[in-house]
Amino acid sequence: MLDKLGDSLRGALRKVMMAKRIDEKTVDEVVRDIQRALIQADVKISLVKEISSKIRTRALKEKTSLNPRAQVIRIVYEELMNILGESADIPLKRQRIMLFGLHGSGKTLSCAKLARYFQKKGLKPAVICADVYRPAAREQLRQLCESINVPFYGGGGSNGDSGTQKALEIVREGMKRFEKYDVLIVDTAGRHALEEEMIEELRLLGEMVRPDSRLLVLDASIGQLAAAQAKAFDEAIGITGIIITKMDGTAKGGGALSAVAEVGAPIAFLGVGETVEDLEKFEPDRFISRLLGMGDxxxxxxxxxxxxxxxxxxxxxxxxxxxxxxxxxxxxxxxxxxxxxxxxxxxxxxxxxxxxxxxxxxxxxxxxxxxxxxxxxxxxxxxxxxxxxxxxxxxxxxxxxxxxxxxxxxxxxxxxxxxxxxxxxxxxxxxxxxxxxxxxxxxxxx
Ligand SMILES: Nc1nc2c(ncn2[C@@H]2O[C@H](COP(=O)(O)OP(=O)(O)OP(=O)(O)O)[C@@H](O)[C@H]2O)c(=O)[nH]1
Ligand SMILES: [Mg+2]
The missing domain is CATH 1.10.260.30 (Signal recognition particle, SRP54 subunit, M-domain)
Known part of the structure; x- marks a missing residue:
C-alpha cells in the first residue's frame, strides 16, 4: 500500500541515517525529497509547503539530547502525523453501521470486509443490502456474505414499490430478522453524483436504521477531491467516519488521506485489496510508522x-x-x-x-x-x-x-x-x- 510514497520517504530517511552530519545542506536535501514524495502522492501543494518548512525549521533549530539523525527522523514522523488527523473510533460492541458513497466507490465490498472484521473480533455481524437499483448488487453482496458465513438479507422478489420505499421495506425487515446479531451493516445504493434523490433516500434510511456510525466510502484514487466529497456528504447527511478504499491501487492515497484530514473527517478504515480480508483499521501512528519502515x-x-x-x-x-x-x-x-x-x-x-x-x-x-x-x-x-x-x-x-x-x-x-x-x-x-x-x-x- 502506498508503496511509492513509502519508498520515497524511506529513501529520504535513509539519507538522514547515512549523512555524516546533519547540517543545512543535508536537511534541505531531505526536505526536498520529502516534498517530492508527498506531491507525487497528490498531497496538496500548500500543505506540502507548510509541512516541509516546519520540518526544515525544526530540524535546524530544535536541540535535544537525541542523536541528531534520530531527531530529524522524529520530526518527520511527527509532522507527517500532524497531517493525518485523528482516526474514527469504531468500538467492538453491539452497533449499527450504515455505508454510503458514490457509485463504484467500494461500498458493497467494504460491507463484507467490515462484517469479516467484526467476525474476526468475535462479534456476530449481519448484513442488509438496501441497494434496490442494480439487480446485481444484491447478488454480489449475498455471495460475499456467503463466503464468510455471515447472514444476509436483501429482500424477496419484486414488488411494485418505488426504489426508496422498497429499500426502506428491506431494511425494516432485515432489522427485524437480525435483531439478535451484534453488528448490523447496511449497504446502500450509489449514484454518480450527490443528487437530491440519493440524499433523501439516505436520510430516510438513516432515520430508520439510526446507525451508530455513518461511514462514507471514498475511492482513494480521487486524491485531493476526497475533501470536497467528504464535506458535501457531511453537510447533506452527516458522517461519523470515512472508509478510504483502493489504497492498494493508486498513487494518490496520500492526497485522499491528507485531504479528508484537513476537512476534519476522521478515517475509520482503509480498503487495501479486493478480498474480504483486505481491510485495515486506520491508526495514524501505525500507518506512518509503517510508511517510514519502522514497524511498531x-x-x-x-x-x-x-x-x-x-x-x-x-x-x-x-x-x-x-x-x-x-x-x-x-x-x-x-x-x-x-x-x-x-x-x-x-x-x-x-x-x-x-x-x-x-x-x-x-x-x-x-x-x-x-x-x-x-x-x-x-x-x-x-x-x-x-x-x-x-x-x-x-x-x-x-x-x-x-x-x-x-x-x-x-x-x-x-x-x-x-x-x-x-x-x-x-x-x-x-x-x-x-x-x-x-x-x-x-x-x-x-
Ligand atoms: N483493489 C481494490 N479494489 C476494491 C477495493 N474496494 C473495492 N474495490 C473494487 O471496486 C469495485 C467496486 O466495488 P463495490 O463494492 O461494488 O462498489 P460500490 O460502491 O458498492 O458500487 P455501487 O454499488 O455500484 O455503487 C469492485 O470491483 C471492487 O472489487 C479495494 O480496497 N481495493
Ligand atoms: Mg454496491
Whole structure:
C-alpha cells in the first residue's frame, strides 16, 4: 500500500541515517525529497509547503539530547502525523453501521470486509443490502456474505414499490430478522453524483436504521477531491467516519488521506485489496510508522499472534516489554525452539531499516540454536551466580574464567554465549525502540 510514497520517504530517511552530519545542506536535501514524495502522492501543494518548512525549521533549530539523525527522523514522523488527523473510533460492541458513497466507490465490498472484521473480533455481524437499483448488487453482496458465513438479507422478489420505499421495506425487515446479531451493516445504493434523490433516500434510511456510525466510502484514487466529497456528504447527511478504499491501487492515497484530514473527517478504515480480508483499521501512528519502515510493537505482536499463535506472541511480548536477562534468554530460546518459529519471528521484525545500521547479521546460523548449543549454554549458565544471570553486565574477564572452569568449557564458549546474549538484547532493544527510532538505546547509532 502506498508503496511509492513509502519508498520515497524511506529513501529520504535513509539519507538522514547515512549523512555524516546533519547540517543545512543535508536537511534541505531531505526536505526536498520529502516534498517530492508527498506531491507525487497528490498531497496538496500548500500543505506540502507548510509541512516541509516546519520540518526544515525544526530540524535546524530544535536541540535535544537525541542523536541528531534520530531527531530529524522524529520530526518527520511527527509532522507527517500532524497531517493525518485523528482516526474514527469504531468500538467492538453491539452497533449499527450504515455505508454510503458514490457509485463504484467500494461500498458493497467494504460491507463484507467490515462484517469479516467484526467476525474476526468475535462479534456476530449481519448484513442488509438496501441497494434496490442494480439487480446485481444484491447478488454480489449475498455471495460475499456467503463466503464468510455471515447472514444476509436483501429482500424477496419484486414488488411494485418505488426504489426508496422498497429499500426502506428491506431494511425494516432485515432489522427485524437480525435483531439478535451484534453488528448490523447496511449497504446502500450509489449514484454518480450527490443528487437530491440519493440524499433523501439516505436520510430516510438513516432515520430508520439510526446507525451508530455513518461511514462514507471514498475511492482513494480521487486524491485531493476526497475533501470536497467528504464535506458535501457531511453537510447533506452527516458522517461519523470515512472508509478510504483502493489504497492498494493508486498513487494518490496520500492526497485522499491528507485531504479528508484537513476537512476534519476522521478515517475509520482503509480498503487495501479486493478480498474480504483486505481491510485495515486506520491508526495514524501505525500507518506512518509503517510508511517510514519502522514497524511498531502493536502490529508486530498482532502479526506474530496471527501467524504463529498466541503462545509465541506471549513469549515475544515478554521479550519486548520486560527486561531481558541471561535467564530469559535461556527460557525463551527453549520455548521458541520448541515452537520453532525463531527465524520467522525475526523475519517479521523491522530490521529492514536498522539491521545494517546495527551491524547485525541475522543469518541462518543465528537461528540455529541446536539442542547441543542449548545444552552447553545451560551448563555454562548453571555455573553462573544468580547475580550474574540477572545482570550479565558484571561478567568481566575474571568471572568468565571462573565460569568456564566451573562449567568445564573453554572461555571462548562462555564468550560466545555472552555475545549471543548481547546480540539478542540489542535486537530486542531495537524492536522496543522500533516504533520510533529515537527510542533506541544509548550507544546505538543510527
Ligand atoms: N483493489 C481494490 N479494489 C476494491 C477495493 N474496494 C473495492 N474495490 C473494487 O471496486 C469495485 C467496486 O466495488 P463495490 O463494492 O461494488 O462498489 P460500490 O460502491 O458498492 O458500487 P455501487 O454499488 O455500484 O455503487 C469492485 O470491483 C471492487 O472489487 C479495494 O480496497 N481495493
Ligand atoms: Mg454496491
Amino acid at each position: 510493537i502493536k502490529s508486530l505482536i498482532e502479526k506474530i499472534e496471527e501467524s504463529l499463535g498466541a503462545e509465541a506472541a506471549e513469549v515475544a511480548t515478554d521479550w519486548l516489554r520486560g527486561k531481558f536477562t541471561l535467564k530469559d534468554l535461556y527460557e525463551q530460546l527453549e520455548a521458541l525452539r520448541k515452537m520453532g518459529p525463531l527465524k520467522q519471528l525475526f523475519q517479521m521484525l523491522p530490521f529492514g531499516m536498522f539491521g545494517g545500521a546495527l551491524g547485525l547479521k541475522l543469518d541462518d546460523e543465528t537461528f540455529q540454536v541446536t539442542d547441543e548449543k542449548l545444552r552447553r549454554f545451560k551448563v555454562i549458565m548453571d555455573s553462573m551466580t544468580e547475580e550474574e544471570l540477572e545482570n550479565p553486565k558484571i561478567i568481566d574477564r575474571s568471572r568468565v574464567i571462573r565460569i568456564a572452569k566451573g562449567a568445564g568449557v573453554r572461555t571462548e564458549e562462555v564468550n560466545e554465549l555472552l555475545r549471543y546474549y548481547k546480540m539478542m538484547q540489542k535486537a530486542i532493544k531495537t524492536m522496543r525502540g522500533g516504533r520510533l527510532p529515537f527510542k533506541l538505546p544509548r550507544g546505538l547509532r543510527l
